[in-house]
Amino acid sequence: xxxxxxxxxxxxxxxxxxTVLANPHCRPGGFLEGQxxxxxxxxxxxxxxxxxxxVTRVEVESGDSEYNTDQEFHRQxxxxxxxxxxxxxxxxxxxxxxxxxxxxxEVYGQHLHGMTMGLATELEVARAVxxxxxxxxxxxxxxxxxxxxxxxxxxxxxxxxxxxxxxxxYGAQQSLxxxxxxxxxxPSAYASGVNQLELTFLPTxxxxxxxxxxxxxxxxxxxxxxxxxxxxxxxxxxxRTDWAAQLDNWLRQSAQRRGLFF
Numbered sequence: 001x002x003x004x005x006x007x008x009x010x011x012x013x014x015x016x017x018x019t020v021l022a023n024p025h026c027r028p029g030g031f032l033e034g035q036x037x038x039x040x041x042x043x044x045x046x047x048x049x050x051x052x053x054x055v056t057r058v059e060v061e062s063g064d065s066e067y068n069t070d071q072e073f074h075r076q077x078x079x080x081x082x083x084x085x086x087x088x089x090x091x092x093x094x095x096x097x098x099x100x101x102x103x104x105x106e107v108y109g110q111h112l113h114g115m116t117m118g119l120a121t122e123l124e125v126a127r128a129v130x131x132x133x134x135x136x137x138x139x140x141x142x143x144x145x146x147x148x149x150x151x152x153x154x155x156x157x158x159x160x161x162x163x164x165x166x167x168x169x170y171g172a173q174q175s176l177x178x179x180x181x182x183x184x185x186x187p188s189a190y191a192s193g194v195n196q197l198e199l200t201f202l203p204t205x206x207x208x209x210x211x212x213x214x215x216x217x218x219x220x221x222x223x224x225x226x227x228x229x230x231x232x233x234x235x236x237x238x239x240r241t242d243w244a245a246q247l248d249n250w251l252r253q254s255a256q257r258r259g260l261f262f
Contacts, residue, residue, distance in 0.1 A: 014041040014043075014045060014125065015038060015039060015040050015041045015045060015047075015084055015123060015125065016038070016039045016041070017036060017037070017038050017039075017050075017121055017122075017123040017132070017133050018036070018037045018121075018133055019034055019035070019036050019037075019052065019119065019121040019133050019135050020034050020035050020036075020037065021033070021034040021119065021135055021137075022034050024135065024136060024137050024138055025106075025137075025138045025140060026098050026137065026138070026139055026140070027098070027139065027140050027141070027142055028098060028099070028100050028101065028102045028104070028139065028141075028142055028145075028203050029098065029099075029100040029142070029203065029205065030098050031095055031096060031097050031098055032095075032096045032098060032119060032137065033093075033094070033095050033096070034093075034094060034096075034119075035091050035092065035093050035094070036050060036052070036078065036091070036092040036094065036121055037089070037090075037091055038050065038084065038089070038090040038091075038092065038123060039087070039088070039089050039090075040084045040085050040086050040087050040088040040089070041086065041087075042086055042087075043086055044083060044084065044085050044086055045083075045084050045125045045126070046081065046082075046083055046084075046125070046126040047079070047081060047082050047083070047084050047123060047124065047125055047126075048081050048124040048125065048126055049077050049078075049079055049080060049081065049122075049124050050077070050078045050079040050092060050121070050122070050123050050124075051075055051076060051077045051078060051121070051122050051124070052075070052076055052078065052094060052096055052119055052120065052121050052122075053072040053073075053074060053075035053076065053119070053120050053122070054072065054073055054074045054075075054096075054098070054099075054102065054117065054118070054119060054120075054137070055070050055071065055072045055073075055117070055118050055119075055120045055134070056070070056071060056073065056103060056115075056116060056117050056118075056164055056178075057069070057070055057071075057115075057116040057163075057164060058070075058071045058164045058165070058166050058178050059163050059164065059165045059166065060165075060166045061165075061166070061167075070116075071166075071177075071178070072120060073099070073102075073176055073177070073178070074097075074098075074099050074102075076094070076096050076097070078092050078094050079092060096119070098139070099175070099176065100203045100204055100205060101174065101175060101176045101179075101202055101203060102117075102139055103115065103117070103139065103162070103164050103180035104139045104140065104141045104145065104180070104182075104201070105117045105137075105138055105139045106138045106139065106140050106141075107140075107141065107146075107149060107159070111138075112159070112161075112162045112182070113159070113160075113161045113162065114161040114162045114163050115162050115163075115164075115180075117136070117137045117138070117139055118134045118135060118136050118137055119134070119135045119137050120132060120133070120134050121133040121134075121135075141201075142203060142208065142235075143235075143238065143239070144203075144208045144233050144235050144238035145201050145203070145208065147238050147239065147241070147243050148199075148201075148210060148233070148243050148247070149182075149199075150243070151243035151244040151246075151247050152184060152197070152199070152247060154244050155187060155189075155244055155247060155248055156186075156187025156188070156189060156190075157184040157185065157186060157187060157197060158184060158185045158187075159182070159183075159184060159185075160183040160184055160185050160196065161183050162180060162181065162182045162183065163180070163181055163183075164178050164179070164180050164181075165178060165179060165180075165181060166178045167179065169200060169202060169209075169211055171230070172202050172209050172211065172230070173202065173204055173209060174202055179200050179202060180200060180201065181198045181199070181200055181213075182198070182199045182200070182201075183196055183197070183198050183199075184196060184197040184198075184199065190251060194214050194215070194251070195215040196215045197212065197213070197214060197215070197251075198212070198213040198214075198215065199211070199212055199213075200212075200213070207232045207233060207234060207235065208232070208233040208235065208238070209230070209232055209233075210230065210231055210232070210233060211228065211229070211230050212228070212229040212230070212247075212250065213228055213229075214228075214229075214251070214254060229250050229254060
């Protein structure tokens, strides 16, 4: 009897939980829909709650070092407490709102190297190990984000990688404790002055905040410094803007202000 209680405390013979998404693809500010299938184990348990939450990998700087950690950044409880009898089956439907600032993971049908995103399902059982399930989620760019990404590609920039960094962007409207950086290699036309370009999107329901950062190429007598550019995009007018021309103009002005020419 004591051995059986120990096994129960470790989750052996306990309930199972599985989430099935109707569609694992979404956009910032959109939603995910699905069902959580809960099946009771070989003994009754008291469930404290059932919840789902979005999880991504975040880079954290600590002193002179840095490390990566998985961080849940938006959670939704689906149930309160209930008694789960042995073998009992429950299907819990849900609609989960995706935050506007959720990092994107897919561009033009390709996974963005360095990005992870998943919907975690947690069944919290009293006095036992949590039962959880993690489903991969693909976050596609908003049309306005896509226009800017497309403009950079047309200028000749190439995707390098992306990551999510803990911290805040100075002066920006931001609700999550992190931001995404999408890194690009420069084309030959800019390569003499630019080592890499980093792009951050911070969408809100009203506008898209765009932050550009140039990692300047250092020379024999100069040290590379970052140059920043920030602008807001109105969703309604994003389709009518020549983003390639605007971005090219900003890059050239920024370089010239720092004594670089290309």
